[in-house]
Amino acid sequence: MVSRTIPVDPFDLVIFGGTGDLARRKILPSLYRRHVGGQMPAEARIIGAARGEMSDDDFRAFTREAIEEFVPATKRDAKTLEEFLETLRYVRVDAVGQDGWTDLRAVVRPDVIRAFYFSVAPSLFGALAERLHEHGIADADSRIVVEKPFGKDLKTARELNAVLAEHFTEQQIYRIDHYLGKETVQNLMAVRFANILFEPLWKTEYIDHVQITVAETVGVNGRGAYYDKSGAMRDMVQNHLMQLLCLIAMEPPYHFDPDAVRDEKLKVIRALEPVAPEDIVRGQYRAGGGRPGYLEDAENPESRTESYIALKVGIANWRWKGTPFYLRTGKRLKARTSEIAITFRQPPHSIFDHPEGWRENVLVIRLQPNEGMNMMVMIKEPGPGGMRLAQVPLDMSFAEALGEGGADIPDAYERLIMDVIRGNQTLFMRGDEVEAAWAWADPIIQGWEARGDRPHSYEPGTSGPEDALMLLHRDGRRWRDIRE
């Protein structure tokens, strides 16, 4: 595959929280990869901003270590690393006070695109937006990038939107949901809207149900303080799984344009039905295999926070009424895998004498790892013995099908940060979308809090709590096996 990378326009990217964990693990390594990929213009500059005292060279040393840790040795070399480190600057700023802002103003160039990455606690968003404005550092063309969690409920999300809106227009705000930056998640839109094959069948008449699974093997160790206030519903479902559901369920947008796509996603979220208590199963991993359980990881022996959740979700519109979407996500499960499985209905009538071997058609889109698609189809069992049916997979691995280009799937942050510079908001969440997702999630969370429900305990390294199996069994369906 031919690389078609075109450098973006010259920019200054200021990373508030420039020495934090996200900058170290994701933002700085992703920018370096884009430099290696030829997308960073020679005039690009990255400015780390944080409270600590540091020189430009200290920040370069910090970044070098981050790149050596998070970019595989085969994807980096001394020459490009030195070039990249040259683009870095560091400014000490106090988000809530006045220190450092005149220095920042002096460093940021007026004649290039200016982007400000708020990789800090949401409680600082308001102060940062105000300082940027007050010191004339941001202008009407500047962009700000904010990370999740975008609020913890509708009320706090509205407050954050209001605080940002005081100084920035919606077109300037880039709310990251890193799932949208994943190559295969974007592929969902290509698969749906660049093929005529699926669209005629893409509705409740032909689709029996949809399963969306995001399973992780890691626990919450190290992030217990944040996670215990959040849980799987807030941490994963309200944002990442919701986005996947939207991309599967939305109507074709009239154009691949930020607002056209986001308008369609918003309509899906607004059409979500309330979820009944019996359609929710929450779980918490216990200790096992020499590893601590959730309660120890969260350092809260009384915690009722879920590290696993499964939900049956209905969409009340013409296309989907009657097709349940089963969502599940959890930590410390048996494998790390994310996939969407679309199960089609039975043909209306069987013409065969031996229909026993018949199974539903299933379209599986594997998001990670081993990105690809798999379509389960029926064929005749080979050999004599009459017309007997067998199911076989039409299996496509993107890495194999696309050769080298397919194997080198970029990290979500690479795509997303470059989109910020390009001024393309298609893969970012709009304020009303985030609020609608909370408006759906809030009553679900409030429901179990009011009932005082406790999550079911589950064995680590399994598929989650037994009760989650029932969610499908009672509908005469089965979860797909969780495996890589």
Ligand code: BG6
């Ligand atoms: C993050 C969540 O948004 O997504 C984490 O806060 C989770 O809890 C992570 O582990 C999963 O992302 P990925 O890209 O590894 O699937």
